[in-house]
Amino acid sequence: MKKEKALSALLPKGITRRDFMKTMAVISAAAGTTGLLQSCGSSSSSASADVIYRNGKIITIDPLESIAQAVAVKDGRILRVGTNSDVNTLAGPSTKVIDLQGKTVVPGFVDAHTHPMETAMMIDSWVDCRYPGTPSVVQALKNIQLWIKNRAVPKGEWVFAVGVSASQNKYIEKRLPTKAELDTAAPDNPIAFANGAHMAVVNSVAISALGITRGMTKLPHGGAVQLDENGDPTGVLTDAMSDIPSTPKLADLQRYYTKIIQETWNQHGFTSLMAITPSASLPVLQAVSKRVKPTIRYNVSVWTSSNGAEMPEDVSAFAMPKEADPQWYEFVGIKVWVDGENDARTGWMYEPYIGSFPTDPPGNRGSLVTTQSESNRFAMIGGRAGVMPMLHVAGDAAMDIGLNALDELIKSGQRKNLIRLEHYGVFQMMPSQLQRAKDMKRHGLCISVQPTWMLELVKANYENMGAPRTETGFLFRTMIDAGLEPAAGTDVTGVYLENLNPFLGIYASVTRDSDNGVFLPKEAVTATEALKMWTIWPARSLGKDSVIGSIEQGKYADMVVLSEDVLTIDPKKLKEVQVLKTIVGGNVVYEAK
Ligand SMILES: [Zn+2]
The missing domain is CATH 2.30.40.10 (Urease, subunit C, domain 1)
Incomplete structure (x- = not known):
């Protein structure tokens, strides 16, 4: 590079x-x-x-x-x-x-964690199979067939379909489409049905297009292949986003960065965002940054494929070009997934998930994508470069790995910037983890959270984890009282587009309403605190609270x-x-x- x-x-x-x-x-x-x-x-x-x-x-x-x-x-x-x-x-x-x-005026909203390129791509070019618009596997398969027919998708061209994460809990059939069903719906095209961002089901054409053979369990970029008892691929892939060739065409990317993204976020009151960007589309954003003054402030972090192995030791090539105005474009962080997500039963936990689904491996505790030593290396790369290392940690076991990795960085004395844990305490948080985060706050730890998920995932959390674990999640009152300043992010990848509305998250945080009725009402926050979760605290989690996040003299x-x-x-x-x-x-x- x-x-x-x-x-x-x-x-x-x-x-x-x-x-x-x-x-x-x-x-x-x-x-x-x-x-x-x-x-x-x-x-x-x-x-x-x-x-x-x-x-x-x-x-x-x-x-x-x-x-x-x-x-x-x-x-x-x-x-x-x-x-x-x-x-x-x-x-x-x-x-x-x-x-x-x-009329009431508030500071421009700051999206602490989101995936604008993927969102623009899904709005523009993916088959929508999201619950509840698509209530069943049967309907999802019809959507796919119609898409191929209506758009006359050429034979052999990849087709991507998107369902909400935990589609297996949501669809009427209580399962995902199977490889065989996708073979029938798309006999001539490789297709990936994304169950949220961390799991996909692919058909036979896709299996050969990806070069997956009998007995193969790992893809080149870290994705995992699930096998049946005979060693044949079932069609289920986990954390294989970077193995599936979904990078859009150059002209599409330019349109996303110059139009679709800013329009989509501005519409919901966002004025700044943390754009978690695949390295493949970064050169386009860098080129755009030289000539386009956008209407949203891009804080860019670059994500690497699953285990962090492809993150170069020297990340200076990710910087925005010198012609770019740092008021609008700035490279601020690097991101890695430590685990999957608890709603897809892939967040890495100390104890197994409850219940069982056909997609579960035996004794399923989730998927650990990036080990402790790989996480430590990753944190150190960010620390040395002076950009934020951002570790995605969903399950309790992954949270400790993230804390350990950042702790190593702090102790090494090489930390020059903020450090971040993504989705911290959204699914689970043990008292020891609250205490550790509190202790690390003075060393620059910021946590990003997704309050809107309360309206979508609490029911699935009870089904996947049981009450004792579920009731350690979304503890916003506890976090704020501990001084943690949780920074809200939409984490939109296109899957839950309605999550772009920050008022859903504000509503959930204040009322504690969820898809499972009122959830832990003593964890309610005030409306002012809920506003802080979408303004000054995410601004702080980007290192930008001197210029954004509140309406004060001298700020933008x-x-x-x-x-x-x-x-x-x-x-x-x-x-x-x-x-x-x-x-x-x-x-x-x-x-x-
Ligand atoms: Zn994310």
Whole structure:
């Protein structure tokens, strides 16, 4: 891989600088207690604003949780936040003034963990077999047949179908489509039916296209092949995403990065995201970054195939090119899967899953994709490069592997940036793991969580893990009380597109509603805390809380205008809140029709 430039020049700010900025933010807010609202720096006060948004209820999410009326914007940044009259003094002859008509405004949402390329690809070019739109295996097979027929897919071309993870729990038949059924639905095309992101069923044409032979259990990029008692492949593959040739065409990729992704996320109030990107599509994003000013701020982390073995020791080639504006594009992390996901019965646990499914290996404890020593190596690569190592850990045994790997990095003294664990405590969290995470927080540990999954996976968790383990998951109150600042992410891969709506996650966190009724109500958080989970805490988990995540002077003017006041609305109605306008760098980039 060619080196573009020294990585150090493009790194996110180091911890010291970050802490300094954080302190400055607190000082500037404290100085404003009498007038939050006065401009702290006199240098900018002579210049008039480009835009003033006034007459709103502005939930700033600053350290004092201040509520303001108006915001002045200049050069894409917030010039002042305060009362209408404070901010009006910044109006000049060319200032555009926008009346918010009493509407509620919150900071632009920050998606701490998501997969935009895959999402754009699925929206654009995968057969939709997602429950509940597709309620059964029978319907899924019909969708596949129709797709091939209607699009006249040429013989031999790959077809991809997507079902929700845990489709085996959701479909009426309580199982996945089989290889034989996929052979009938797609006799002339290799097809992969994705059961979420960690498991796929493929047909016979795909098995030969992938070069899978009798007795073979591993694919070249780390995916696992399930065999029947005779040693023949059953069609089930786990964590084989990088073995299946699903990379889209160049023109498609360009369209995703210049159009589909930003439109899709802006529509839901997102102004920044952590784009977990396959290395294969990174060059396209790097090329786009040289010439396109987007309407979403891309924080890029590059994921490697399953066991991390393909992550190079030197990751400097992943940096964004020098022509790219780091305000919009920045390479910030590398990501690896330690295990699968508990909903697909592949999260790596200390004790076996309960019940049994045809896709389970004997005594199924899930799949350990990346071992302790491989995880340690991975963490060290990120640490040395000064980018965040991000380890996907779903099951309790995987969580300890992630903690151990990051602990090694801390002890080595080579950590230069934040460190992250993905999905931490979403499925399970033992008291010792809460304590370890709390201890490691001061060494830069951030955790990303997916609150929206409460509405989809609690029932499956009870079925897969039983009550004692299930009831250690989604403990947001406990996490916040421990000072953990859980950073919410949609983790959208295209499978659960509705999860792009942050209000579903806010609703679930506040009401504790789930797909299995009210779940652990004492773990409820306040509406303000739920907003922090989607704004300042994910900003912090990207190392960007000095510029995004709250509406404060000097930060980028990224804001969302809402249909309701989220602080006073009946919590049951939180999931109905609409995004009316999304503002990025002071400009309206999305407006509801
Ligand atoms: Zn993910």
